[in-house]
Amino acid sequence: MHSDAGLIAPILTQMFEQAPTFMALLRGPEHRFDLANPSYLRLIGDREVVGRTVAEALPDAVAQGVVGILDDVYRTGVPYAANGARFVIQAEPGGPTQERFLDFVYQPLRDSDGKVNAIFIEGADVTERTLAERARRESEALYRGLFDAIDEGFCIIEFFDGPHGPDSDYVHIQANAAYERHAGIPNVVGQKLREMVPDEADAWVARYGAVLRTGEPIRFQQELVATGRYLDLAAVRIDPPSRRQVAVIFQDITARRKAEIALAELNATLEQEVEKRSAELMKAEEALRQSQKMEAVGQLTGGIAHDFNNILAGIGGSLEMAQARIAQGRIADVERFLTGAKSAVRRAASLTERLLAFSRRQTLDPRPVNVNTLVNGMLDLIARSVGPTIAIEAVGAAGLWTVFADAGQLENALLNLCINSRDAMPDGGRLTIETSNRWMDERAAKARDLKPGQYVSLCVSDTGTGMAAEVVERAFDPFFTTKPIGQGTGLGLSMVYGFAGQSGGAARIYSEPGKGTMICIYLPRHMGEVVEAGEAATDSVVPAPAAGGETILVVDDEPLVRMLVVEQLEELGYAVIEADDGPSAMRIIDSKQPIDLLVTDVGLPRGMNGRQLADAARQRRPGLEVLFVTGYAENAVLNHGHLEPGMHIMTKPFEMEIFAQRVRDLIDRRREAKR
Template sequence: MEPQGDPQDRPEPEEHIFLAGGGELGRLIAAYNWTSTPLGPLGSWPGHLRTTVGLLLRSHVPIVTLWGEDGIMIYNDAYSIFAGGRHPRLLGSKVREGWPEVADFNDNVMKVGLAGGTLSYQDQELTLHRHGRPEQVWMNLDYSPIPGEDGRPAGVIAIVVETTGKVRAEGDLRVTAQALAQLNAELGQRVEERTRERDRMWRLSTDVMLVADFNARVEAVNPAWTTLLGWGETELLGQDFMALIHPDDMEATLAEVASLSSGRTTLRFENRYRQKDGAYRWLSWTAVPDERFIHAVGRDIQAEKEAAETLHRTEEALRQSQKMEAVGQLTGGIAHDFNNLLTGITGSLELLRTRLAQGRLVDLDRYITTAHGAAGRAAALTHRLLAFARRQTLDPKPTDVNRLVSGMVDLIRRTVGPEITVQVVEAGGLWPALVDPPQLESALLNLCINARDAMPDGGRIMIETANKWLDERAAHERDLPPGQYLSLCVTDTGTGMTPDVIARAFDPFFTTKPLGQGTGLGLSMIYGFVRQSGGQVRIYSELGQGTTMCLYFPRHHGAESPAEHDAALASAPRAERGETVLVVDDEPTVRMLVTEVLEELGYTAIEATDGNAGLRVLRSDARLDLLVTDVGLPGGMNGRQLADAARELRPELKILFITGYAENAAVGHGLLEPGMHVLTKPFPMDTLAGRIRDLIEDGA
């Protein structure tokens, strides 16, 4: 099931963009009825007011603006904590009415500030009624005028830092006069430095701040650039800040600047800036654009990145340890299963040879059937192991998943039994997926069998398909790139899974079923197949409520492929025009079997043991209608390289890859050129015959 969208994720109205990332106060300001105040509706606020509010909302320091002659109060989350029980009714009120107990004090502040003056108080003692009773408090207060568009003060901005705890602690500790004098001198020096700065808020911040135009030209920086990165103000003003960006972050940063230039606010963007000593430091940026400039605040996250890297290395070591444990489980499981299968094969062959020697031909079919069945199960186990390792050679085709599900429903119902109700919900207009259809059928059946086993007393299985648009957040949750996907989900009403079981569900040979009732390879096989197909598997489960297993596949832009039909070897069409097939495989047994099939069908077969020998035949004048080659070949040239060379020498030559193990990249990640096909070992001889005939006749 897909989570519903959070209302907070909806796009902000244009007039609210400057409030984005402003926490609780940002939302309260957006919802407040400003029409009843002298400021008027948000949409009519001037640019300098929007910029001031946007910056103070992102500050961790308690800041309040007193706007206009009445001192209309707008503040940030940090100030709301300072205000105590007075919040939120202080928002939008006149300062004299909001703090009546200090009305005279604030009258003086407004008088001086609107006249263009500044005020600074250190450990100022006041009596406030923040929680319904008088409180004696001490504060550091800094007041500065806010220039309007005409250059005259339009309001006053106040930075409020409560020092009550410090003052009381100093009293308790009986700070000496010398220590108090030194503290006052340090505080006085800080006040003097802040006064010289054009924007006092920037001076107080430990975050780097800058104003730049949309061409990345630096207009203003705060002192934190020197503290954090070593660059002086004169070294940066007028320069292109892109010159400081790490080369690997350049493209993303340019894209973010372009987004800002279109009016969008940056809430969190990370990149690396070059320090003066040449090293790079990670910064996390919040930025607000106005008509001409970008106003940005960057927080130092270098320590967080280093801690995350340390954690990643630790987790990687843990994963490696878990992987080695899984390999141990895998080895034991393989040995057990293959020894059983080999016993069936070798025992049947020995009895077959004995009966032939004795002239007893009655039971030969039984031994042949037994050996053939065991070999088939061994091949299936090999496919499962390769799927788990994501090294299975897939034959992906554009597939209509709705049609595939419809074709499987009857088999699924017979398999799960009458106690289980199977419902199918197919999405209309479902996008095609580029997958191996038999593997997807096997995965779907496996999921339904697991669902059945989780409902011993009966229940309901729902199979759903859907188109999915995954944005960055949804894609990140599923460990996928953003984009278009289709999902195939199987939901049961069974026992559900605990978090511990979910965490190990895809481990090889891990099973919660009783001994002998499950191999533990089913989900690991599904996971490997889906990941190899470019998709993802996700489990949504609640103990006692059931489980949903969702397979996500990238959307394929194209039509689905027509169904293929294999002909039986005895009835396969014979060669009619003297067609010749080049067979390249380093395994003599495979060459012998393929050659005999070809000769049985009337084809001429030419054998080669490796890529170099095959290349010599390709360069000769011999007629060739088809190249059948293994992917893994000795001698430095694999089957895909041989095929590429064949296409250079004989552009119209059809090619069939036969392979039992190969890196998927060796055959093009499923993106083969026209006329190239894959057949996975082991394969029935009639399947080989049908595929060869189709390729030669149709040129597909």
């Protein structure tokens, strides 16, 4: 027995020393420290306590009632336990204090006669858990406040299997205060649909059940017959699908609906009452136009929100997983998640570019272009894109005029049109690409929303299914698509439309159901010379050669972007000077510091934008190359899309390899110009 005790004692000592919980042993009625493990000493600020009483070693604990509790445990022999008890610890008199929350027990120890002669202390520091729980409660309170403050009705419903089959009924698990005001039903939380409105249940289950099954959000209007309210509703599934929950936001549009019904009744008798009711008719038509405008805005914002939420989910999830793998020490897995996040960033940049194209605010790099040459250079790519079942014919007009356009964006527009034609011919057919010179007189130009003059047309026609008039009317709307879910974003034609308009032209659709479709892009004639193919810039990315000690001035008011650009340039071997606004950059330019390239954001604070900075810098330093980096290029800043020689532009976000190559090219261009 003594032998076993000799073996166990070192193990117990090791456990005591290495235990993650704090432990201490107090002897006698004065509670003198006999033992204290490292966890206990760290908790109290590594004070010297062994051999001292609690009152001597921890005066900050006496005022908090610790000694009184120890006296009770020693006197009664009854253990004392506490969970989440708050203590303020002050390691040194007059020093800083720390608020800690502890789970602990004071366990009395007895001698061979059964008398208490010591108290064993054991516990854990639960400060982080307690503060996290407090933050969670505060967050829930904030969420509840916001939840109840919004003006629209909002609820979360949860499906369950009822007598009518799987997911045939649902219960309201949350609802805000505005629910009753809009829907007219009080105390909805906990109510089941088929008990609330049994005669209408099938219609509502069908609507929301489709959202639950497919994950596709919906926006619709429907009457709640039980209360006589017309509601405008939007619903989205709450992931994961296993929760079987759908979130619904809605508002009462009864008054607007009645106005629309009144308008329909008014139109039925308009011929007899046109004189009497003309004023009311104009007012009702304005209300209808506003309704349609809001519907279009809703479609646009809903599409943007859907696509960007998917992209943000990919970025956020990838970064969280990368962070988790780093914490786990699984470094080999990190690159896969970072690659996923970069891919999502590129998708976001592409979506932004297409939206800017539709709004005519994308950054263009226009040059003289021969459209026939461009089309002929793309025929192989188009053939691979549309497949072998579709015959392609290119008809280029002889003596075709030159246009001034962004060749890359024109190629994208042509490829989009060809892919749309392909989708309209699932069983194969003929695709024709035709160019022509067009003289537009007043009448012809007005029909195409153009100014009278000379234009080049690029038309893509197919022998596909064609479009109904109502589809043609909406085909250029962003996020509008007739393709099945997952087979189209609804941004292709809107990008074509925006590009054509931003280039000074227009796009038009000519189509009939069953007779195919022709879509034409009209671009103004340009009198300048076409850049030969050998002189055109290439988009291929090659490793940027090492820097030769050149100096670059970087100006950006966004600290993170500026830091990344500076880091990249310094890593390549350039000397970099940085500034966060125009005035501070001008002070550097006015100094004798050599500068080989100016890299600047377009939108800068403090009264001087990037274009104004570039103009002033080039006045003081003629021949200075300028590279604008911007989220989008404002026309007023970039002279309606046309940059002066020596000025260049890149649109954020961009890959650092491409940026490095562009910088090298510009510095080499300046060096060649000096020779």
